[in-house]
Amino acid sequence: MNAKIAFIGAGNMSRSLIGGLIASGYDKSKILAADPSADVCQALSQDFSIECFQDNHQVIKKAEILVLAVKPQQLKVLCQQLLTDIQKKKPLIISVAAGVRSRDIDHWLGGNLAVVRAMPNTPALIQTGATGLFANDKVSELQHNQAEEILRAAGLTLWVKEEEKLDAVTALSGSGPAYYFLFMEAMEAAGQKLGLDKKTAHLLTLQTAFGAAKMALESSDDCTALRHKVTSPNGTTEKAIQSFQADQLEQIIERAMQAAKARAQQLADELGEE
Ligand SMILES: NC(=O)c1ccc[n+]([C@@H]2O[C@H](COP(=O)([O-])OP(=O)(O)OC[C@H]3O[C@@H](n4cnc5c(N)ncnc54)[C@H](OP(=O)(O)O)[C@@H]3O)[C@@H](O)[C@H]2O)c1
Incomplete structure (x- = not known):
């Protein structure tokens, strides 16, 4: 495809997407970026051999796709700055800003635009992300595929048909890495209480999490079946699982x-009203 893409805001997320796109063979000359910081721009140009400008207007004129990758709180002001240029060119808008609804972005940019809202998670920074995507009704099939190709550079992509579902995506994969970090912290601490040294408890925890995720990804069995397979009657695993379930782990x-989803809705309301 290799349409011309401009990344507005050349921070962590843009770096990851640009790195992933180039690694997957995307034509570098079709990737542009803009960031107010001369140092950020220079580093990006050096690392990826792409053009980076300090002036957003320079890249907007040239691009068919704009990836808005500034902080959520910076997005409204950015959109208001770009409105005139964007209305002239009407590129596909892809926003990776957490919690900002597509209708607010479309409204801030003057309306009637093709907008894809993406909700990536932090592992996207090492190309193992999970991204939920929503397209508004102005997005063509070609643009849908273009957005998917760009976000796939950071890992797995899944589309939702109703934008509200991105709040559930936020509660699952968006915030999910932190849940696993918490679980791993607890396993490391418990391992040490059982007598293991810190390093051993740490490495066993990480490799176990990695191995379990890899098995689940590669197996045709679902998680319940996999769990049953490693849980022998009256064995050690069964005792631990019974203890978790007695403490209502699933309900916890x-x-x-639910709390994360409610907060995602609240944040989107606040960001939209700003
Ligand atoms: N990082 C993650 O793990 C993650 C995960 C999911 C979603 N996201 C979303 O991705 C977006 C970007 O996150 P990030 O981690 O890449 O943030 P970041 O590292 O702070 O990058 C944002 C960049 O945009 C620049 N910027 C600010 N205003 C601008 C403007 N008007 N025009 C052009 N550039 C501008 C910032 O410059 P200054 O620093 O000078 O302001 C900064 O270099 C956020 O909306 C976030 O919600 C990130």
């Missing part, structure tokens, strides 16, 4: 994710 997780 559900309550936590």
